[in-house]
Amino acid sequence: MTSSDAAGAVAPAAPPAHLAIGGVVRLLCEVRLAILAIGLVSSIAQGGITLLGVLLVVVAAPFSYFPAHSWERRGDLLSRSGILLACDLITTVIVLLVIDGELMVVYAAATVGLLGVIVGMRLALVMAIPIALTLVAANRSTPGDEMSWAVLGAGAAGVIGMAWAGNALGGALRAQAAVGNELAATQARRAATVERVRIARDLHDTVAGDLAGAVMLSESLARRLERDDASESSRRTAEQLVETVRTALADTRAALGELRRAETSVHEDLVEICERWAARTEIACAAEVDPRVSEIDPELAVDVRAVVLELLENVRRHSGARNASVRIEKRETDVLVEVGDDGCGMDEPEQGTVPDGHFGVIGIAERARERGGDVVRSTPPGGGLLTTVTFPLEQRAAVAS
Known part of the structure; x- marks a missing residue:
């Protein structure tokens, strides 16, 4: 969930x-x-x-x-x-x-x-x-x-x-x-946060620990079968078991991360996303996140987070950039999300088409359109690409494309 x-x-x-x-x-x-x-x-x-x-x-x-x-x-x-x-x-x-x-x-x-x-x-x-x-x-x-x-x-x-x-x-x-x-909505969200944290703690103490143990046992089994010169089918089955258990453990840890995210504010979560992305990609990322974004509606916060993740992923995959910037600001009537880079930019697609490999652009546009917002892409003076997404604080009817 x-x-x-x-x-x-x-x-x-x-x-x-x-x-x-x-x-x-x-x-x-x-x-x-x-x-x-x-x-x-x-x-x-x-x-x-x-x-x-x-x-x-x-x-x-x-x-x-x-x-x-x-x-x-x-x-x-x-x-x-x-x-x-x-x-x-x-x-x-x-x-x-x-x-x-x-x-x-x-x-x-x-x-x-x-x-x-x-x-x-x-x-x-x-x-x-x-x-x-x-x-x-x-x-x-x-x-x-x-x-x-x-x-x-x-x-x-x-x-x-x-x-x-x-x-x-x-x-x-x-x-x-x-x-x-x-106040009632705040109390409900707080109760949901407490429940999510409890579930995360229980999963960590039980399922995640058991799966980590299962990974070690399956890896040990695979090594022993290889050492004992077991049949090819047995070794292949053991390898499949190792891969399956590792995937289950990774999925469980991802779920734990999603549940634990309820403990942090929207502002802290967005800052952490930028820091983790920079550490993982070795691309410098200057993040400027307005602390007031923690005041926005939780469902809008989900859309903002998803857009930031997708735009940063596009920078990693397509731009060849050495530097990136993220600016998120809560304004009087909307939330502004700006992600820029000093990479190769993106050619303007023909109407009704999407550049090769940029299918995330569709999801970003759909999220903005569903809330009555918009997406603008431009080229900064120094080159690269600057994508600006705005989300109204009060959701409006989707604008037909």
């Missing part, structure tokens, strides 16, 4: 964004329902509401009831439906005109706060203006009742202010949910 497989297997999927504000939405909707019920009963008791007004209140109630009871399942749809939001605004204005009482100021404030939480401050402010004007227009106090007008004016201003308050609350809840999701 690769590190990307492990990350995908254990990292919890981020819950839909609308769930973060579900509790506040339910509370404000229940407040509106309670005020509608109290206002309706009060108006009926005072004889100040007609049958048409009762029907309007009945029509308005579902705009609070359904979000309060189905937000988890349908909240994303409800929050994006302009028609439903416009209908809620219209019924709110009508209800404020039909039902009297200062309690309706609270209903108006709850409505605007709800809009602020759901759709943000700008749209909520636009929708708050007709609600505030309706409150002023619905005032039936006598012209000399200045206190009533002052209270109503303050209430109208407060209703508009609720748009800001609702937006601030909704933003804070969404940010808190995002932090919680990131």
Whole structure:
């Protein structure tokens, strides 16, 4: 299992964004329902509401009831439906005109706060203006009742202010949910790392040790058969056994290296790759790796690592270079990978073809394209080849070639 497989297997999927504000939405909707019920009963008791007004209140109630009871399942749809939001605004204005009482100021404030939480401050402010004007227009106090007008004016201003308050609350809840999701993902990755290290330790203590012993025994057997002048078929079988056990040991050690890599940061891993490559090929490699690459998504880190390995392998196999350079940088919106050398360069292939032996170029281009990135090859002033690969931090749809 690769590190990307492990990350995908254990990292919890981020819950839909609308769930973060579900509790506040339910509370404000229940407040509106309670005020509608109290206002309706009060108006009926005072004889100040007609049958048409009762029907309007009945029509308005579902705009609070359904979000309060189905937000988890349908909240994303409800929050994006302009028609439903416009209908809620219209019924709110009508209800404020039909039902009297200062309690309706609270209903108006709850409505605007709800809009602020759901759709943000700008749209909520636009929708708050007709609600505030309706409150002023619905005032039936006598012209000399200045206190009533002052209270109503303050209430109208407060209703508009609720748009800001609702937006601030909704933003804070969404940010808190995002932090919680990131924390959960971090904990999942940490748990995966611990499990991988445990598996690596167990493999090292058991399978790898047994295979190393099996290599020694099979080699001893092959030497003894040769010394005893055993038949050709027996010696060939012993040699095949030695080769098979050596391959199994090499594969096990490679798996151990992959598992153990989870203990190191992405930055350390990339630096180590460059150092090991330089030591193995005896080609000088100047590596410049941004420490911030350790912050990128684990699956993106796998692609970055694979591209660096493939580009360095191309330098070893095809360039004849004496010097190479690697630069990896995490920028604001993407990750930059640059690998250059002072070798013979690479001829630009005809469209739709790949230079002989450069099949890794296809894999690099595919990895970049799948993430919405790109690959650019150029010739530096001193000659050689410079390959630049960019990966967006946020994966975009693949661009058709």
